[in-house]
Amino acid sequence: MRICRFKKNTIYISFVSAILTACYSNSFFLKSNSLKSIEIPKGFPEIEFPADNAFSIERWTLGKNLFYDKSLSLDSSISCGSCHKVELAFSDDVALSLGVKKMLGTQNAPTLSNVAYHPYYTRLGGVSTLEKQILVPIQEHNEFNFNIIEIAKRLKHNSKYQILSKKAYNKELDYYVITRALANFERSLISGNSKYDRYKNSNNNELLTESETRGMNLFFSDKTNCSKCHEGFNFTNYAFENNGLYEKYKDIGRKRLTEKDEDLEKFKVPTLRNIALTAPYMHDGSVKTLTEVVNHYNAGGKNNAHKNKLIKPLNLSDTEKNDLIKFLETLTDIEFTKNPKFKL
Ligand code: HEC
Numbered sequence: 063m064r065i066c067r068f069k070k071n072t073i074y075i076s077f078v079s080a081i082l083t084a085c086y087s088n089s090f091f092l093k094s095n096s097l098k099s100i101e102i103p104k105g106f107p108e109i110e111f112p113a114d115n116a117f118s119i120e121r122w123t124l125g126k127n128l129f130y131d132k133s134l135s136l137d138s139s140i141s142c143g144s145c146h147k148v149e150l151a152f153s154d155d156v157a158l159s160l161g162v163k164k165m166l167g168t169q170n171a172p173t174l175s176n177v178a179y180h181p182y183y184t185r186l187g188g189v190s191t192l193e194k195q196i197l198v199p200i201q202e203h204n205e206f207n208f209n210i211i212e213i214a215k216r217l218k219h220n221s222k223y224q225i226l227s228k229k230a231y232n233k234e235l236d237y238y239v240i241t242r243a244l245a246n247f248e249r250s251l252i253s254g255n256s257k258y259d260r261y262k263n264s265n266n267n268e269l270l271t272e273s274e275t276r277g278m279n280l281f282f283s284d285k286t287n288c289s290k291c292h293e294g295f296n297f298t299n300y301a302f303e304n305n306g307l308y309e310k311y312k313d314i315g316r317k318r319l320t321e322k323d324e325d326l327e328k329f330k331v332p333t334l335r336n337i338a339l340t341a342p343y344m345h346d347g348s349v350k351t352l353t354e355v356v357n358h359y360n361a362g363g364k365n366n367a368h369k370n371k372l373i374k375p376l377n378l379s380d381t382e383k384n385d386l387i388k389f390l391e392t393l394t395d396i397e398f399t400k401n402p403k404f405k406l
């Protein structure tokens with residue numbers, strides 16, 4: 063584990079921390095129930111914090127409190143944490159989550175594991191930063207159905223927030239502080255200590271069972287092509303692809319955003335980190351289990367003109383299908399989902 067390593071332009075020097083810790087330039091200090099530091103797992107790149115939103119305990123603590131605060135929604139009925147549940151790797155266990163007044167969403171709530179690394183957000187990729195993404199659930203009528211200026215007004219008299227806001231950003235709690243603090247918290251949601259990571263970092267073959275090893279080899283093989291899209295440390299290349307979920311999609315996918323035909327029925331390739339915890343699957347939550355996912359790919363998906371050529375019938379035996387599932391289950395990181403620091 064590398065600790066205390068940050069982007070050059072976000073160097074955080076504190077006199078006390080320089081004395082008390084070995085990693086002078088990049089450490090930050092903590093109070094109880096705060097995250098000690100963001101540990102960058104082996105094989106993971108640095109996290110890029112924007113110049114005006116470097117990590118600090120105050121920012122992170124404020125962000126965490128806002129993440130679980132129901133007063134961000136119009137009728138104070140739900141928080142970010144209602145749809146992004148820590149024990150489910152910050153996803154939800156229903157196909158479509160309920161917003162205020164039990165209004166049904168249109169997309170499946172994705173995991174926030176390693177969301178710091180995404181080059182763009184939402185399944186269509188229409189949002190460029192985590193700070194900007196905060197406005198999406200706040201305004202969506204089937205999520206918070208609210209407005210960030212009104213949220214700031216509502217929280218104005220909360221002295222805990224005001225003190226933290228001053229300490230964190232040296233200003234009163236406003237839209238700037240709310241979006242930045244939440245994004246600061248989200249960048250700490252790093253998951254890189256699954257069974258698979260422990261195996262990879264130690265090269266100790268005994269850490270994986272025979273079935274898991276066979277599944278891993280299948281996953282990274284030209285036979286299945288899984289890792290051509292679900293690639294790298296975060297198991298995604300962030301491309302927009304059609305994996306043949308339907309012959310005819312109800313949702314036209316990324317074309318909704320770009321209006322380009324080449325984006326018809328395409329969705330962002332999701333990470334597979336903690337995949338065993340984030341059912342149901344796909345943009346609409348229509349696939350209920352990993353067994354169904356593997357059956358889908360084994361069949362080569364449905365007939366669809368926009369389907370990526372890598373998706374084709376695989377002719378896997380029952381053992382191979384089971385092995386693939388066993389491998390996907392090794393991507394679960396309990397240390398991440400059971401970390402009390404991520405709870406209030
Ligand atoms: C009502 C359920 C719900 C609530 C409340 C909610 N989200 Fe989400 N979240 C979703 C869904 C559904 C998506 C997928 C939206 C899409 O792709 O169009 C999503 C997507 C995201 C993404 C993008 C992830 C990616 O892979 O691109 C982030 C980040 C995020 N939410 C953070 C938050 C934060 C922070 C809050 C609170 C301010 C919040 N969400 C509140 C359901 C919810």
Ligand code: HEC
Nearest residue numbers: 286287288291303305329331332343344345355359370372
């Ligand atoms: C051509 C690129 C591509 C290939 C190859 C591919 N996938 Fe996917 N995968 C996707 C896309 C795109 C989605 C999301 C589709 C959607 O949202 O409707 C997805 C979704 C998934 C999901 C659900 C993730 C979630 O959070 O909902 C799993 C699990 C998955 N793929 C596993 C695999 C496995 C296993 C293989 C190999 C057998 C594979 N994929 C091959 C592109 C690909």
